[in-house]
């Protein structure tokens with residue numbers, strides 16, 4: 001024990017004293033055992049396909065957490081916003097010209113210049129110091145990771161999952177634009193086009209997110225040493241812990257093969273929001289995470305792998321497609337917002353929080369992606 005402590009202290013000292021850290025030192029980043037990352041709970045594609053099956057997902061057997069209060073009827077419309085386009089009762093703070101929203105462009109149609117600018121802006125957040133107050137964070141990027149880790153009990157396996165992650169991805173977008181000068185269109189990733197061969201996507205090349213290796217012969221992940229994020233040191237996770245470790249991946253293409261257009265459609269054929277949500281969360285969403293593997297397969301700190309955001313842009317796209325089928329799907333929601341028994345029903349006034357990364361908002365403000373608080377659509 002004493003010996004390993006000394007070794008770690010020495011490595012730390014070298015890393016701090018030399019700004020130009022040689023690769024040989026970076027390689028000493030700890031590769032965390034694959035088992036420690038765990039995985040997202042799943043349903044099978046067959047379960048999703050069976051119309052009779054309603055999938056909500058279990059959540060009652062976890063530890064008890066503090067849930068945000070439901071606040072209703074205390075919102076006042078902001079003054080002086082005469083251009084607000086309110087086709088949704090929930091639209092508030094902000095304007096959106098529905099004929100000219102931002103367009104999220106699928107990766108394959110996303111220009112090389114936009115791709116470069118997008119990756120540079122993520123790197124920029126990683127190179128910026130933390131704003132402070134985010135547990136375990138050592139960079140502005142990790143401020144975002146920390147919020148997901150800390151909020152995990154409130155945002156998974158319940159109705160909050162889709163609206164909260166929509167809000168979360170929009171915060172990532174805001175920080176890139178406001179703090180790193182990104183001014184292009186945002187991308188999304190149509191995973192159904194790459195199902196079964198994620199590793200062949202040019203997302204996973206050194207120019208962009210770096211490689212996507214399979215499990216090693218001894219069943220482990222691999223530290224990503226090359227590409228935009230080569231040698232990245234993560235300080236948050238796995239789980240609720242804080243451990244210095246490398247960004248690792250371990251693709252399982254039999255799992256990514258499940259992220260098919262059929263699976264997405266089977267989930268989206270459900271008319272009840274919460275049935276659809278459970279199916280998407282435990283279905284395509286979970287398989288994308290588990291398929292990429294390692295850091296991405298860990299529920300709390302998976303945003304440590306920046307491909308997380310491409311994945312959640314895909315999940316948000318599926319949600320938007322479901323909403324497009326019926327106007328009422330942007331003005332109503334159902335399901336549990338907590339794990340109490342009986343649970344508290346989610347409402348449009350449910351408060352979404354990011355622990356101060358961005359001001360709180362409500363579910364109602366994010367249900368319509370062109371409602372004013374948000375202003376985007378997808379290219380298809």
Ligand SMILES: *[C@@H]1O[C@H](CO)[C@@H](O)[C@H](O)[C@H]1NC(C)=O
Pocket residue numbers: 067068069351352353360
């Ligand atoms: C944001 O919402 C959370 C959860 O409801 C609450 O604890 C926090 O006080 C709110 N923050 C502000 C600034 O209102």
Ligand SMILES: [Cu+2]
Pocket residue numbers: 148155156165
């Ligand atoms: Cu999440």
